[in-house]
Amino acid sequence: MNRTIQSALISVFYKDGLEPVVRKLHELGVTMYSTSGTQTFIEQLGLPCTSVESVTGYPSILGGRVKTLHPKVFGGILARRDFEGDRNHIAEYEIPLLDLVIVDLYPFEETVKSTTDDKAITEKVDIGGVSLIRAAGKNHADVCIISSRTQYEGLVSLLNEQVGVTSLADRKRYAAAAFAECAHYDVAIADYFNREADNSPFQLSYGNKQSLRYGENPHQKAAFYGDLDELFTKLNGKELSYNNLVDVDAATQIIAEFQKPAFAIIKHTNVCGIAERDTVEHAWEAALAGDRESAFGGVLITNQPITMSAAQKINELFFEILIAPSFDADALELLKTKKNRNLLQQKKTFFPAREYKRILNGVLVQDGDTQNYAEWTEAGARPSTEAEKQDLLFANIVCKHLKSNAIAIVKDKQLIGKGCGQTSRIDALRQALDKANQFGFSLTGAVMASDAFFPFDDCVKMAHAAGINAVIQPGGSVRDKDSVAYCQENGMVMVMTGTRHFKH
Numbered sequence: 001m002n003r004t005i006q007s008a009l010i011s012v013f014y015k016d017g018l019e020p021v022v023r024k025l026h027e028l029g030v031t032m033y034s035t036s037g038t039q040t041f042i043e044q045l046g047l048p049c050t051s052v053e054s055v056t057g058y059p060s061i062l063g064g065r066v067k068t069l070h071p072k073v074f075g076g077i078l079a080r081r082d083f084e085g086d087r088n089h090i091a092e093y094e095i096p097l098l099d100l101v102i103v104d105l106y107p108f109e110e111t112v113k114s115t116t117d118d119k120a121i122t123e124k125v126d127i128g129g130v131s132l133i134r135a136a137g138k139n140h141a142d143v144c145i146i147s148s149r150t151q152y153e154g155l156v157s158l159l160n161e162q163v164g165v166t167s168l169a170d171r172k173r174y175a176a177a178a179f180a181e182c183a184h185y186d187v188a189i190a191d192y193f194n195r196e197a198d199n200s201p202f203q204l205s206y207g208n209k210q211s212l213r214y215g216e217n218p219h220q221k222a223a224f225y226g227d228l229d230e231l232f233t234k235l236n237g238k239e240l241s242y243n244n245l246v247d248v249d250a251a252t253q254i255i256a257e258f259q260k261p262a263f264a265i266i267k268h269t270n271v272c273g274i275a276e277r278d279t280v281e282h283a284w285e286a287a288l289a290g291d292r293e294s295a296f297g298g299v300l301i302t303n304q305p306i307t308m309s310a311a312q313k314i315n316e317l318f319f320e321i322l323i324a325p326s327f328d329a330d331a332l333e334l335l336k337t338k339k340n341r342n343l344l345q346q347k348k349t350f351f352p353a354r355e356y357k358r359i360l361n362g363v364l365v366q367d368g369d370t371q372n373y374a375e376w377t378e379a380g381a382r383p384s385t386e387a388e389k390q391d392l393l394f395a396n397i398v399c400k401h402l403k404s405n406a407i408a409i410v411k412d413k414q415l416i417g418k419g420c421g422q423t424s425r426i427d428a429l430r431q432a433l434d435k436a437n438q439f440g441f442s443l444t445g446a447v448m449a450s451d452a453f454f455p456f457d458d459c460v461k462m463a464h465a466a467g468i469n470a471v472i473q474p475g476g477s478v479r480d481k482d483s484v485a486y487c488q489e490n491g492m493v494m495v496m497t498g499t500r501h502f503k504h
């Protein structure tokens with residue numbers, strides 16, 4: 001059933017973007033009712049607006065906590081136009097019918113992000129606005145609900161096209177969005193109030209659906225829910241794919257660990273090249289040299305601005321995505337010459353505080369792996385030298401970002417060999433040694449990191465035979481003493497961290 005909009009209740013927190021809407025409503029002869037701040041805004045535009053107070057006969061009380069919460073407002077929204085009983089009540093209590101409700105809620109999530117003041121946050125729990133949205137959504141048979149300022153443009157187009165008339169399909173679509181808005185808002189509130197509760201339910205609500213071309217494979221439908229614009233500015237390239245996003249996530253997490261100039265190359269979420277150097281250009285060269293073969297088609301990330309000299313070298317490689325905090329103008333121009341290449345300017349570092357994973361018929365939730373090591377116990381034949389310590393720290397971080405079982409071999413802050421996703425630790429080491437040999441790296445003076453303890457002394461033996469003399473691992477095996485004894489007897493450094501970094 002079509003409905004002509006003759007009256008509207010408008011109560012919005014942010015007034016920006018509202019002007020074209022109220023001008024259009026005025027042009028259509030719609031009677032506008034508003035709460036105080038919104039009324040002032042509309043009147044300052046020179047448009048007539050009736051206060052909600054004049055409808056309810058009450059002033060806004062308790063500092064605005066109660067302003068629209070009144071039968072004369074909710075009666076006008078909830079009344080079923082084709083119910084005689086409802087029509088009689090409307091007439092008897094002189095309730096103005098409301099055909100359109102426009103609400104923009106108090107910014108609860110923004111307030112949580114901007115302050116820790118519990119009172120200020122609690123005050124931003126919108127009561128009246130949510131009630132208006134729910135009421136109008138429920139009575140979508142007669143009333144149209146606009147529940148977010150992101151819908152203003154669409155509403156103006158609709159009012160233009162249909163000259164102030166809404167169809168049932170329009171109102172249903174807006175009602176669906178309205179209930180989603182309320183659900184999202186309530187999840188944010190519940191999350192805040194349950195942040196320290198042990199038995200809090202697991203609930204997540206992400207708006208901003210972005211449909212993807214497909215999922216991990218072309219036959220899988222997929223979408224991303226989140227706000228990429230908060231993290232990146234896209235400077236060039238085609239739409240990011242599902243697999244691209246997964247790799248961008250892995251890339252941003254590993255680069256967040258480095259303060260000095262570093263460059264990392266990611267393939268299928270694993271880092272295949274990474275180095276720390278004095279400049280971005282040198283970091284790039286060293287990262288690439290670590291595994292020139294795997295780097296092809298990779299996702300590249302650095303924590304430094306991309307200079308022209310770095311761009312000229314990066315430009316020689318076929319890659320999918322390059323992420324950097326900024327790009328020099330000439331560097332950007334050069335890199336943009338390939339139109340499908342994604343260039344992302346990272347606005348802020350990102351490391352997840354919580355991780356989620358669907359398993360069986362539920363969800364696993366855990367803290368992000370923010371810790372690098374709990375202790376630094378030198379258990380080998382001698383303590384590590386300063387240079388070894390730097391490489392051991394580096395290797396430990398790299399290993400943390402590889403799929404288990406993982407081994408990382410590092411020399412002079414350059415990853416020269418890695419083994420990951422292996423079903424045995426010794427296989428991971430074999431893979432890492434093969435990689436180092438493939439590119440002709442000498443292993444003398446290199447260090448080795450393991451994401452979890454050595455169950456046997458076979459890994460330290462194999463590493464030693466290859467020329468590696470410093471090892472970092474969490475420890476914790478019932479047979480730790482075998483590996484430790486071997487290191488002690490063979491002049492090797494062995495650091496125990498007490499922190500395992502499984503990544504399944």
Ligand SMILES: NC(=O)c1ncn([C@@H]2O[C@H](COP(=O)(O)O)[C@@H](O)[C@H]2O)c1NC=O
Pocket residue numbers: 011012013014034035036037038039064065066067068069103104105106125126127128129130
């Ligand atoms: N308490 C109420 O009766 C009430 N009715 C509407 N609001 C909110 O008040 C805001 C608009 O207020 P104003 O027009 O005074 O700037 C909107 O965000 C709306 O969601 C209310 N405030 C919070 O609950």
